[in-house]
Amino acid sequence: MQKMRAAPFCAAVDWGTSSFRAWLLSADGTVLSERRAADGLSQIAPGSFELVLEGHLAEFGAPADLPVVVCGMAGARQGWIEAPYAATPARFPDLAAEALRVPGLDREVRILPGVAQRDPQRPDVMRGEETQLAGLGVEGDALACLPGTHSKWAAIEAGALARFSTFMTGELFDLLARTSILRHSLGGDLHVSPDDETFLSAVREARADPGRWTGRLFGLRAGDLLGLQAPQTRAPWLSGSLIGIEIAGGLALHPQAREIALVASGRLADLYAGAFEACGLAHRRIDAETAVRAGLLTAARHFWPARAEASL
Amino acid sequence: MQKMRAAPFCAAVDWGTSSFRAWLLSADGTVLSERRAADGLSQIAPGSFELVLEGHLAEFGAPADLPVVVCGMAGARQGWIEAPYAATPARFPDLAAEALRVPGLDREVRILPGVAQRDPQRPDVMRGEETQLAGLGVEGDALACLPGTHSKWAAIEAGALARFSTFMTGELFDLLARTSILRHSLGGDLHVSPDDETFLSAVREARADPGRWTGRLFGLRAGDLLGLQAPQTRAPWLSGSLIGIEIAGGLALHPQAREIALVASGRLADLYAGAFEACGLAHRRIDAETAVRAGLLTAARHFWPARAEASL
Numbered sequence: 001m002q003k004m005r006a007a008p009f010c011a012a013v014d015w016g017t018s019s020f021r022a023w024l025l026s027a028d029g030t031v032l033s034e035r036r037a038a039d040g041l042s043q044i045a046p047g048s049f050e051l052v053l054e055g056h057l058a059e060f061g062a063p064a065d066l067p068v069v070v071c072g073m074a075g076a077r078q079g080w081i082e083a084p085y086a087a088t089p090a091r092f093p094d095l096a097a098e099a100l101r102v103p104g105l106d107r108e109v110r111i112l113p114g115v116a117q118r119d120p121q122r123p124d125v126m127r128g129e130e131t132q133l134a135g136l137g138v139e140g141d142a143l144a145c146l147p148g149t150h151s152k153w154a155a156i157e158a159g160a161l162a163r164f165s166t167f168m169t170g171e172l173f174d175l176l177a178r179t180s181i182l183r184h185s186l187g188g189d190l191h192v193s194p195d196d197e198t199f200l201s202a203v204r205e206a207r208a209d210p211g212r213w214t215g216r217l218f219g220l221r222a223g224d225l226l227g228l229q230a231p232q233t234r235a236p237w238l239s240g241s242l243i244g245i246e247i248a249g250g251l252a253l254h255p256q257a258r259e260i261a262l263v264a265s266g267r268l269a270d271l272y273a274g275a276f277e278a279c280g281l282a283h284r285r286i287d288a289e290t291a292v293r294a295g296l297l298t299a300a301r302h303f304w305p306a307r308a309e310a311s312l
Numbered sequence: 313m314q315k316m317r318a319a320p321f322c323a324a325v326d327w328g329t330s331s332f333r334a335w336l337l338s339a340d341g342t343v344l345s346e347r348r349a350a351d352g353l354s355q356i357a358p359g360s361f362e363l364v365l366e367g368h369l370a371e372f373g374a375p376a377d378l379p380v381v382v383c384g385m386a387g388a389r390q391g392w393i394e395a396p397y398a399a400t401p402a403r404f405p406d407l408a409a410e411a412l413r414v415p416g417l418d419r420e421v422r423i424l425p426g427v428a429q430r431d432p433q434r435p436d437v438m439r440g441e442e443t444q445l446a447g448l449g450v451e452g453d454a455l456a457c458l459p460g461t462h463s464k465w466a467a468i469e470a471g472a473l474a475r476f477s478t479f480m481t482g483e484l485f486d487l488l489a490r491t492s493i494l495r496h497s498l499g500g501d502l503h504v505s506p507d508d509e510t511f512l513s514a515v516r517e518a519r520a521d522p523g524r525w526t527g528r529l530f531g532l533r534a535g536d537l538l539g540l541q542a543p544q545t546r547a548p549w550l551s552g553s554l555i556g557i558e559i560a561g562g563l564a565l566h567p568q569a570r571e572i573a574l575v576a577s578g579r580l581a582d583l584y585a586g587a588f589e590a591c592g593l594a595h596r597r598i599d600a601e602t603a604v605r606a607g608l609l610t611a612a613r614h615f616w617p618a619r620a621e622a623s624l
């Protein structure tokens with residue numbers, strides 16, 4: 001007897017600046033099919049959002065009435081349609097309630113809002129990460145770290161996103177290693193291994209004394225000119241010190257946290273896990289894609305409860 | 313009766329990466345003539361150092377036997393001829409003793425060395441700033457700040473350059489304001505006024521808590537997206553916070569210093585003077601060109617004492 005393929009409940013899309021990821025999901029969250037493409041906002045033609053989405057749905061063989069839930073930069077002002085930011089403290093169910101339906105389409109497509117922290121002293125925004133955080137299913141308190149070009153640290157209190165902070169860790173690394181005068185000393189290979197001794201000690205030192213960083217940066221150049229460092233220690237030092245500063249600032253968001261939820265994938269997850277271990281910080285790893293999918297599914301069930309019941 | 317023009321004692325040249333400045337000096341330091349050009353290392357053809365220098369000397373009407381003293385990047389490995397770094401602690405008279413005579417020229421041209429701090433924990437180098445420091449004529453202790461793309465802070469002890477630290481303040485400002493994601497929020501006008509309130513409070517805050525900086529940086533972007541800041545506060549905040557971090561690190565070089573010697577010119581001198589005043593830090597301003605000329609003259613008198621006496 002042939003095994004029946006589960007009926008698709010919805011398509012879930014994480015649509016960012018540089019990437020597009022979509023999953024065809026059953027109502028219990030089973031991934032029936034998935035697609036990844038470089039169809040991020042910065043890659044596709046303006047005004048081509050519907051075309052790009054329908055192209056991927058056609059590859060899924062998705063029926064014309066399959067609803068779609070989207071998170072990420074597609075909801076930014078420069079995206080498909082602006083889904084205004086929800087405000088902190090943000091309860092995760094409220095994010096679905098504030099989603100925007102894309103008008104003028106035959107298909108139902110809902111875009112989740114980002115979250116804004118409208119504190120004039122610490123203004124901050126996220127788009128996409130709030131859906132990963134929702135996917136953690138935290139009902140009490142938690143401290144989460146979502147590493148990346150612009151890393152986010154978020155304090156969750158009583159199941160709501162209470163406050164968060166963005167660190168330009170990945171962008172600063174790239175600017176310094178590829179564009180600044182330090183590029184002459186860093187060479188082409190910027191790979192950093194999570195068990196590299198220089199990396200780990202740089203994490204510890206920068207976390208303990210984050211204010212010294214800018215005064216030590218030029219040492220990468222000077223150490224090169226003076227032949228005082230092994231060249232392969234430079235990228236690990238730069239990466240480790242930036243991550244150490246991020247850890248110092250991130251922990252300050254929720255000093256009582258007993259562990260850090262590290263929401264990441266692949267190489268970045270390994271690097272941050274190594275950094276946390278070097279600092280003796282308890283953490284658990286949650287795959288970033290699993291988290292965003294779970295957050296999108298929760299929102300979809302909120303939008304289409306009858307459809308979800310029918311497919312279960 | 314016609315006033316006699318003093319006989320030229322030497323030509324003094326500050327030859328950097330992006331600029332060339334030369335003075336025709338009498339033995340008492342009187343400037344008989346001066347030249348400024350964009351003939352920095354990065355602008356002139358490789359191998360054209362003698363040609364460029366002789367061109368400027370010809371404009372001075374300098375005699376063929378007029379000796380020349382040079383400081384700056386012309387003595388770097390990628391410059392005219394490498395004048396190896398002197399080591400900290402560096403007595404200023406020793407810098408002249410370690411100068412290099414350019415070989416194979418009819419004219420006597422001596423290039424002053426830079427200074428290296430060969431501490432593996434704090435490697436650092438300078439080229440050109442040591443001559444400004446020598447020009448201060450400090451015989452006891454001092455703390456000097458030389459602002460720029462790569463600001464230098466130097467502790468002088470018993471008349472010798474004891475230790476120093478480079479801060480990539482100007483380069484970080486440019487990278488962040490013109491290249492990073494923050495460029496979208498900073499706009500084109502990056503001018504910062506030294507009495508700007510945002511600038512002054514950013515200096516104070518960053519000096520007091522330099523470790524928070526990377527966690528606040530993205531606030532320039534978020535505050536823009538959320539309409540939470542006056543746009544004209546962003547460049548002052550970025551500049552002020554970078555200078556505040558620099559002050560925190562620079563003061564640590566010589567915590568007992570009673571005043572800061574601010575060796576700078578023009579707009580940068582005003583900006584740093586404003587920053588020091590905001591922090592209640594005593595300082596005196598020394599014009600950077602006056603300082604470098606004094607340092608070059610001191611070296612020239614060391615090289616050519618008989619010539620100096622004869623012209624006085």
